[in-house]
Every structure is written in structure tokens, then in C-alpha cells.
Amino acid sequence: MGKGVVLMNIYDELVARGLIAQVTDEEEIKDLVNNGKATFYIGFDPTADSLHVGHFMALSLMKRLQMAGNKPIVLLGGGTGLIGDPSGRTDMRSMLTPEAIQYNIDCFKKQMERFIEFGADKAIMVNNADWLAKLNYIEMLRDVGPHFSVNNMLRAECYKQRMEKGLSFLELNYMIMQSYDFYYLFQYHSCNMQFGGDDQWSNMLGGTELIRRKLGKDAYAMTITLLLNSEGNKMGKTAKGAVWLDPNKTSPFEFFQYWRNVGDNDVLKCIRMLTFLPLEQIDDMDQWEGSQLNEAKEILAYELTKLVHGEEEAQKARTTSLALFAGGTDDANMPTTEIFSEQLTDGGIGIIDLLVACGLSVSKSEARRLVQQGGVFINDTKVASIEHKITLEDLKNSVKIRKGKKTYHRALLK
RNA sequence: GGAGGGGUUCCCGAGUGGCCAAAGGGAGCAGACUGUAAAUCUGCCGGCGACGCCUUCGCAGGUUCGAAUCCUGCCCCCUCCA
Numbered sequence: 001m002g003k004g005v006v007l008m009n010i011y012d013e014l015v016a017r018g019l020i021a022q023v024t025d026e027e028e029i030k031d032l033v034n035n036g037k038a039t040f041y042i043g044f045d046p047t048a049d050s051l052h053v054g055h056f057m058a059l060s061l062m063k064r065l066q067m068a069g070n071k072p073i074v075l076l077g078g079g080t081g082l083i084g085d086p087s088g089r090t091d092m093r094s095m096l097t098p099e100a101i102q103y104n105i106d107c108f109k110k111q112m113e114r115f116i117e118f119g120a121d122k123a124i125m126v127n128n129a130d131w132l133a134k135l136n137y138i139e140m141l142r143d144v145g146p147h148f149s150v151n152n153m154l155r156a157e158c159y160k161q162r163m164e165k166g167l168s169f170l171e172l173n174y175m176i177m178q179s180y181d182f183y184y185l186f187q188y189h190s191c192n193m194q195f196g197g198d199d200q201w202s203n204m205l206g207g208t209e210l211i212r213r214k215l216g217k218d219a220y221a222m223t224i225t226l227l228l229n230s231e232g233n234k235m236g237k238t239a240k241g242a243v244w245l246d247p248n249k250t251s252p253f254e255f256f257q258y259w260r261n262v263g264d265n266d267v268l269k270c271i272r273m274l275t276f277l278p279l280e281q282i283d284d285m286d287q288w289e290g291s292q293l294n295e296a297k298e299i300l301a302y303e304l305t306k307l308v309h310g311e312e313e314a315q316k317a318r319t320t321s322l323a324l325f326a327g328g329t330d331d332a333n334m335p336t337t338e339i340f341s342e343q344l345t346d347g348g349i350g351i352i353d354l355l356v357a358c359g360l361s362v363s364k365s366e367a368r369r370l371v372q373q374g375g376v377f378i379n380d381t382k383v384a385s386i387e388h389k390i391t392l393e394d395l396k397n398s399v400k401i402r403k404g405k406k407t408y409h410r411a412l413l414k
Numbered sequence: 415g416g417a418g419g420g421g422u423u424c425c426c427g428a429g430u431g432g433c434c435a436a437a438g439g440g441a442g443c444a445g446a447c448u449g450u451a452a453a454u455c456u457g458c459c460g461g462c463g464a465c466g467c468c469u470u471c472g473c474a475g476g477u478u479c480g481a482a483u484c485c486u487g488c489c490c491c492c493u494c495c496a
Contacts, residue, residue, distance in 0.1 A: 166491060230452090239424085239442050257450080264451050291449040325450050366443080369458060373444040404443075406450055 008279070009034040010068035016279055017272045019061065021198040021223040024208055029220050032193065036069025040193035041185050043128070043178065043200075044112075045077035045085060046104030047093065050246035051111045053227065053236030054197060056308065059115045060274065061195060061224055062123070066116065072123040073191055074112060076105050079132030080178060086171035087158035088199045111245055115307075126189070128181050135180075144183070147213045148176060148206070156202035175206045182207025186219050198223040227273060230265035245308050252309040253333055256317035259301035261406070267296045275303040324408050331400070331408070338414040339395055349395070351376065351388040358411055360403045370403060377402040 011030045014020050023029050032038040042058045044051075051059075062072045081101045084093035096104075105127065116123045153159070153175060159167055182204070185191035194204050204221035211219045227235045236243045236258075243258050244250040250258075262270055272282050277299075285296050298318070306314035316333040323331035337358040343349060349357070352367045355376065361367035368386050370376050376383045378390065379400050390399055390411075398412030 164492080261450060264449090267451090291451085293451070294449060297451080321450080361443095363461065365461065365464090366459085368464095370444065373458070375444045404445090 010064060013279065014061075014064065018269065019057075019224045019273055021225040022201055023222045024205070024220050025218075028218070029193070029222055032220070033065060033068065033070060038065065038070040038193045039073065039189065039191045040065065040070060040195055041073035041075050041126075041182070041189075041191050042195050043075040043077055043080065043181065044108060045081045046101050046108055047081065047084075047096070048242070048244075049104050049107045050244040050249050051108060052242040052244055054234075056115075056245060057224060057227060057274065058195070058197065059112065060276075060307075062116055064276075065195075066123060071121075072116060073185060073189055074116065074118075074123060074125040075181060075185070076108060076125065076127045078102070078105055078127040078129030080128055080174060080181070081105075082129075083170055083174050083177055085174050085178075085203070086162050086167055087174075087203065088161060090161050090165055092168065092171065107246070124189070126185070128177070128184075131184050132177055132180065140180075144176065144180060144210060144214070147210055148179075153206075158199060158202040175203045178203040179206035179210045182219065183210045183214060186211050186215070186217070191219075193220045193222065195222050195224065198226050225273070227270070230263055235262070235266070235270070247309060247313070251335055252305055252313040253317045253320055253335060255308065256301045256305045256314070256321055257406070259304050260297050260321060262297060262300070264293050267293055267300055271296065271300045271303070275300065276307070277303060331410075334400070334408045334410050336398075336410040336412065339411050340414045344392060344395075346389075348389040348391040350386075351378070351383050351390065352386055354390055354401070354411060355403070358401060358409050360401065360407065360409055375404045 008016070009030075011033050029038075040062075042062060044055060044058070062074070066072050078101060081096060081104070082098065084095065086092070109125065112125070118125060153172065154163070156175070158175075159172075162171070178200075182191070182194050194207055196204055201221075201223050204223065208219045208221050211217055229235050238258070242250075243255060245255075247255075259270065268282065268286055271277060271285065272279075275282075285299075288296055298321075301321075302314050302318050305317050309317075319328065319330050320333035322328035324334065339349060339354070339357060343353070343357060351371060352364050355361040355367040355370065356364060361370060371383050371386045371388070374382060378388075379394075380402070392413065395411065395413040398410050401409045401411060403409070
């Protein structure tokens with residue numbers, strides 16, 4: 001990463017990037033992390049079949065620390081996933097079946113291997129189901145139960161939102177399970193630190209506390225800042241859901257576009273927190289204003305797409321983006337839907353059906369509205385009527401559909 | 415277990431027999447403006463073969479010409495008492 005610039009220690013770099021939210025003991029953590037003495041873990045609960053941006057941040061942190069000589073442990077929550085973390089939520093998570101959890105874990109593993117180097121002296125991956133699932137209820141209660149104050153637990157920030165809507169005993173136990181994980185890893189994997197999103201703070205403190213009470217030893221915790229936009233909403237979410245790292249769920253092009261479209265006020269923060277660009281370079285961009293920020297957005301989008309999907313995909317996404325929005329010519333990589341000849345009637349397909357077939361509209365009503373409001377273009381020509389038909393010939397060459405200002409799609413005959 | 419309150423369209427939240435596909439806000443979508451930004455303004459915002467029809471107000475039944483609104487049973491949540 002650094003190009004012969006002054007080498008900053010990792011802790012200071014994390015601070016400079018705005019990544020650190022809370023730490024239990026700054027001096028001690030600095031010492032461990034800067035000198036490659038940390039063996040740290042980050043937990044990932046398998047709540048979906050793909051990682052998302054929040055996970056990406058955690059993995060990036062892991063990578064940064066790994067590059068600084070520390071040893072990462074990826075903890076997959078095969079056990080905690082069965083319970084469901086209530087932190088910061090207003091409603092209960094839907095309970096996942098063990099099968100779904102296993103499937104999600106497999107998906108996570110594949111994606112993680114692209115970011116983190118696993119191996120004997122590198123990073124290791126563990127699954128907390130391996131020890132949590134075996135626990136005996138009575139033994140467990142007697143073992144760790146006395147060390148948790150329910151009074152304190154209920155006061156924890158992460159449960160605040162749930163005190164009004166209701167918190168089940170199942171979920172209350174999540175903190176104990178996570179604490180137990182840390183306690184376990186501390187003993188069996190010499191894990192002395194836990195990192196995680198800031199919403200995990202209380203859960204993490206539970207672990208350090210348990211280790212101190214049970215073993216009389218110190219362990220440390222550090223949280224990373226949650227990525228919020230200037231309005232205070234979590235980034236990496238769209239109306240349709242999360243921005244996924246799985247290219248089948250969020251294509252590299254869509255992924256690129258998401259970052260290309262962040263608000264002015266959020267670009268630099270994102271570059272600083274999410275990319276591996278040297279801080280000096282980022283500081284220069286800090287002066288940019290107005291439309292110049294578009295350049296920063298392109299850098300952000302390119303860098304992130306490269307990290308997540310590889311250089312080739314990043315370039316393709318950028319080329320397509322430039323073609324679509326900045327007068328370039330190669331728009332080959334826009335999302336494409338193949339139309340089957342069975343879908344044609346009278347040698348063509350109606351614009352309404354086409355919009356639905358391409359997933360640009362969820363219903364025909366919506367598609368009609370789009371056309372009526374003048375928001376649909378075929379090959380850069382506004383569609384004037386909901387009766388408009390796209391002919392077989394057009395489809396053979398493929399047609400470019402534009403919905404609104406920013407959504408492009410291609411349709412061609414299979 | 416007892417007493418009270420509550421479950422409404424993506425979210426919040428009005429509605430307590432017909433004027434309700436259901437106020438208002440938010441989110442979202444489209445249009446104008448612009449820099450593929452923000453803010454602002456305008457329109458849309460259950461579905462469909464669409465001046466009509468169908469599905470929706472926790473679930474299942476019932477009363478009624480007619481129910482989100484009334485009755486019965488069930489499920490879930492909150493508060494207080496145990």
C-alpha cells in the first residue's frame with residue numbers, strides 16, 4: 001500500500017481513517033496492535049447468504065491488522081446465529097433453521113477467502129457452534145451465570161431499543177453466548193482482542209468482563225465506527241435491501257454505481273474508511289469541492305469494486321458507467337436480460353411486459369406509470385405510449401432500456 | 415394466572431358500520447432543476463385484460479344489504495399486578 005511515504009503505525013492509521021469508535025484500553029491496544037502482538041477475532045453471524053458492506057469493513061480491518069503482523073481469527077456464528085443478536089434492533093430476527101445457517105456459513109467462507117489469507121500462521125476460521133452447541137444448560141448457568149448482572153445487561157445500550165418492544169429470554173442470552181466465545185477463544189486460541197462494529201460494544205465488554213472474572217486476566221475490545229451517511233442512516237443499504245458482495249445478488253456494475261452515487265458529504269469519509277489508498281492521497285482529495293467530487297466518487301467506486309470483485313470487473317464496471325453517463329461508447333457491461341421467443345406476441349413485446357421481464361418494474365401497473373410519467377427510454381428515445389412495442393428485429397440487436405436517469409438495462413433475444 | 419392497552423397498506427401512524435384501496439408523515443419511484451450530488455418544487459405510490467373488477471386492515475369464523483370498524487374463538491405484543 002504505502003509508496004515510500006512516512007510509515008504510520010497501524011493504530012494511528014486506523015484513527016486517521018476514522019475507523020475507531022471505542023476501545024477498552026487505548027495504550028494497551030496500541031502496544032499490541034502496533035507490535036503485531038494481537039490475536040484478535042471478529043464474529044460474523046450467518047444471517048444471510050452473502051456478506052455485505054458492513055462485513056466488508058470488518059474484513060478490511062482484519063486485513064489491515066493482518067498486514068501489520070497481527071493474527072486474525074474469523075469467527076463464524078454457527079451457534080450464535082441460532083439465537084439472533086438483538087443489538088440495536090427494534091424487532092426480533094426471524095429464526096433461521098440450522099440448515100439455512102449452514103448454507104450461509106458456506107457462502108460466507110467462500111467470500112471471505114478472497115479477502116483474508118487463511119493458513120497455519122496466517123488467519124484461522126472457527127465456528128462457535130463447535131463449542132456452544134455442546135454446552136450443558138445447568139453447567140453453563142453455574143459456570144458463567146453468576147458473572148452476569150441482569151441489571152447491567154438490561155441497561156446495556158444494545159438492548160435499549162428492545163426495552164419498549166420486548167426482548168425475549170432467547171435474545172437476552174445472545175450477549176452471554178458472545179461473551180462465552182471470547183472467553184473460549186482467549187483460552188484455546190490465545191485470542192486477546194475482539195473487534196467488531198460499534199453496535200457490538202456491550203456484547204464485547206461482556207466478554208472482557210467474563211475473562212477477567214473467570215480467569216483474572218485482561219482482554220481487550222475495540223469497535224469500528226459504523227458507516228453512516230450525513231443523514232445518519234446506515235450506508236450500504238438501498239430500498240431493495242443491502243448492497244451485497246455476492247456478484248449474483250449485487251452485480252459489480254450495480255455495486256460500482258452504488259458508490260458512484262454517494263452524497264457529496266460522504267465521499268471522502270467512505271474513501272478514508274473503506275479503501276486502502278494512502279492517507280496522503282486522500283488528504284489531497286479533501287480539498288475538492290462541487291462537481292470535482294465526481295472524480296472522488298469514481299475513485300471510491302473503482303477502488304471498492306476492485307477490492308470486492310477484482311480489477312477486471314472494476315474496470316468493466318467503470319467503462320460501462322462512463323459510457324452510460326459520460327458519453328463513452330463501451331456500455332457492454334450493463335445488466336442484461338435475455339428475452340425468450342416464447343415471450344413475444346405478434347413478433348414483438350410490449351414495453352410494459354419488457355419492463356417487467358427485465359425486473360425494472362415489479363408490476364405492470366408500475367411499468368405503466370413509469371411510461372406515462374415519461375421515465376422510460378428505449379435506445380435513448382423516450383417511450384411515448386404504453387402500447388409501444390419492441391420488435392423482434394430490435395431485440396435481435398439488443399435494446400438499451402433506460403429507466404429514469406440512472407438505471408440502465410439491456411434486453412436481447414435469446 | 416389476573417387487570418388494562420394494542421396488532422392497519424414497505425415503515426411510522428389516523429380511521430371505530432357505508433363517503434375506505436383506507437388521512438398524514440417517512441421511505442421509494444418518475445418529472446423539473448443539477449454535477450450520475452444535496453436541497454427544493456411537481457406527480458405517482460396494492461394488483462389486474464383498469465371510467466370496471468379483484469385482493470388487503472393479526473388469524474379463523476359469525477352478524478349485516480354492507481365490516482378495517484360489531485360479535486365469537488385463537489395467536490402475538492406492551493404495561494401493571496402475581
